[in-house]
Amino acid sequence: MDVAQNKFLKVKRGVMLNEVIEPVIAYLDFEFEAGRVYGLVTRGESGAEEQLEIIRDYAATYGIQEEFPEIISSRVMEKMNYDDKKIYTWQRAWSRLLHQGIIISPPMRAVCLFDYLLPSGENMKGKEMGISQHFFGKAFDIESPSCLVKVMEVLSIAIEKKLPGLKSFSQERAGGCLHINCEKVNKGYSVNI
Numbered sequence: 478m479d480v481a482q483n484k485f486l487k488v489k490r491g492v493m494l495n496e497v498i499e500p501v502i503a504y505l506d507f508e509f510e511a512g513r514v515y516g517l518v519t520r521g522e523s524g525a526e527e528q529l530e531i532i533r534d535y536a537a538t539y540g541i542q543e544e545f546p547e548i549i550s551s552r553v554m555e556k557m558n559y560d561d562k563k564i565y566t567w568q569r570a571w572s573r574l575l576h577q578g579i580i581i582s583p584p585m586r587a588v589c590l591f592d593y594l595l596p597s598g599e600n601m602k603g604k605e606m607g608i609s610q611h612f613f614g615k616a617f618d619i620e621s622p623s624c625l626v627k628v629m630e631v632l633s634i635a636i637e638k639k640l641p642g643l644k645s646f647s648q649e650r651a652g653g654c655l656h657i658n659c660e661k662v663n664k665g666y667s668v669n670i
C-alpha cells in the first residue's frame with residue numbers, strides 16, 4: 478500500500494495522511510481507474526490553524542473581508558465583543574461564508590451567527606456547529622474540477638461495494654470539493670488485491 482503509486486487519485490504534496498485515510502485513498506485508486514476519472518487529494522489530516530487559513534482565503538475570495546476585516550489578522554482563540562457577547566474574531570466571516578453557501582467547518586466549536594439552511598431546511602443561525610472530521614484524521618478532500626459528478630458516481634459505487642474504511646461523502650466549500658468521511662478498519666486489512 479503506497480499512495481505514491483496511485484495513478485488516478487493522486488495526493489497533493491504536503492497533504493498529511495494517516496492509517497485511517499491512507500488505505501482508503503490507496504484502494505480508491507482502483508475505483509478511479511475503473512471509472513476512468515482523475516482526482517486530487519488536496520487535504521487530509523489537519524487542524525484548527527489550517528481551517529482558519531482556508532476561511533481567511535475564502536473570505537478574501539468572496540469579498541467578505543471587506544465587511545468583516547477582523548478576519549484578516551484573526552487567530553484561532555482570539556475573541557472580540559459583538560452585541561452584548563464575546564465571539565471569535567473569525568466567527569462573523571465564517572458565518573457569512575455559510576450564509577453564502579460556502580460550507581466549511583469552524584476552527585473551534587462555535588455558534589453560526591447568520592441564516593444558514595441545511596439541506597433538511599433546518600436553520601443553523603444561533604446554533605452551535607462542531608469541528609471538522611479532518612481534525613480527527615478521519616477525513617480527506619478530493620478536487621476534480623472538470624469531473625466532480627463522475628467522481629461522485631465512483632464514490633457512490635465504492636460505498637455500495639462497502640470499500641473498507643469509506644463511510645460517506647458530501648460536497649463542501651463552494652461545491653468544488655468533495656469531503657470524504659472515513660473510519661478505522663480492523664487491523665490486518667490490506668489493500669493489496
Ligand SMILES: [Zn+2]
Pocket residue numbers: 520611616617618649655656657
Ligand atoms: Zn473536507
